[in-house]
Amino acid sequence: MSQLPILIAQQNKLFQAEGFDAEVIQIRTALALPALMSGELDFTTSAETTIRAAISGMPLKAIGFIGVRSSLVLVSNPRINSVAALKGGKIAVSSLRTTTDFVARDILRHYGLNPDKDIVTFPLGSEANKIAAVKSGAVDAAIVTLPSDSIAEEQGLKKLVFAGDFIEGLQSGLATSVKKINENPARVQRMARVFVRSLEFTRSRRGDAVDFIIKQWQLSRRVAENSYDLMIKTFSPDGEAPERLVRILVDEVRRTQKIEREIALSDVVDFSFVREARNPSK
Template identity: 25%
Template structure:
């Protein structure tokens, strides 16, 4: 049996869901590949290059800043599952002016996306608010700090259901990144120098990934079960709404990458990082 390491580089349903479905439903085994799903959050780039990577945002940033020829063979979604969550006093993105926002570091993919969305709302992340950089974890410390008032807002990911948390805690959901910035953001990517694009193990992982996406699209009840296992603070009805709002419309099988939109996203990320942009075709075209 072929073998392959598949690393996620961020916690939460956004990165982990598709691979989890493929693993739990036996799709990797059906394709004749033994896949070790690895926690690569703290890994250096050189270690990530030894296997396939789920996080297309991180690999894109590495391609821009390190010159590594990462290539995406499958794209699961182009709507990043990150949200701006405000405390009781912060009711809109405009209210962030002069406030303290807990957020990922600017040189990370989620942090870069956050800064792009802030600018779309007329906010300079370096001048108009205080960005409190933290290690995101599962964002429970952010919720604690929102309660005690040491921060005014937090940029959170898919280890929680934002609407449910906002309602339960008396917070406000300010914006979903996916409404304001579109970028192919999770899937399967490799460095072809280390893993050839025609590797049988890699192609098996891609097929299993596509099958998992079809399951999410074609079996809503099972998909809601999986979402509930990830987000176990949600009721069944809340998990259903999460699926209908964030998963069903955007995690789609046989996705065709719009290279025009992808290029606009790359240009925005490169501008935010202060580096030269690269063409979208070499990075995304194998999955298009």
């Protein structure tokens, strides 16, 4: 659901309004970034991961952000009553050293645990796999996306923590290649207009968005409304990310990858297209 505005843009023909015959596809991030480089993909919503790749030297840039707070949820076996009770346990994540893994560790730190010593994270892929592992007792808890938290609750699991209540961090958004920016800035600008309008549409038209969520994920209205209200809390107010959060990510990646060279924020993000979309120059 972190890509909700993009899906709503597709549903409401916002891409067509800017002349795009857009195909929105699901693809693993590990495949999406090379596809951007080769030109097989024009854009990706994996903006945070794109920045990580750009820091490592790939000529890619994030140009907008949907989420600037975590939209992930920690769900657990019903016998677990607190995060502290997970000490010595196992937490299911989608993949190691990706957003779900990082957020699991951030949650543990917030509650005074040491994620390197007190828990083990297991990469289990899909939401269904993670929920099934908790139900079977193979793991004690899992990091899931909205609305999988409500689905997990309906299957008897316990919602322990909504990470967005206290974890800031870059999430999904819009990213592309430096080559695309340099060679076809007009196309990038048109996509930025779709992106900004999709955020505005999703935020301002709650009823339409909830109806879309119900249809897209086959949810009850109560679950859809709850998921929407939580997701909206994580959205960027203007399609950008605070400079502070970008710098935190850059410094973290430099530290963990032992990158000594200085990296300017302009090397990894370019919000000029989103700004122009919000306030078109005369």
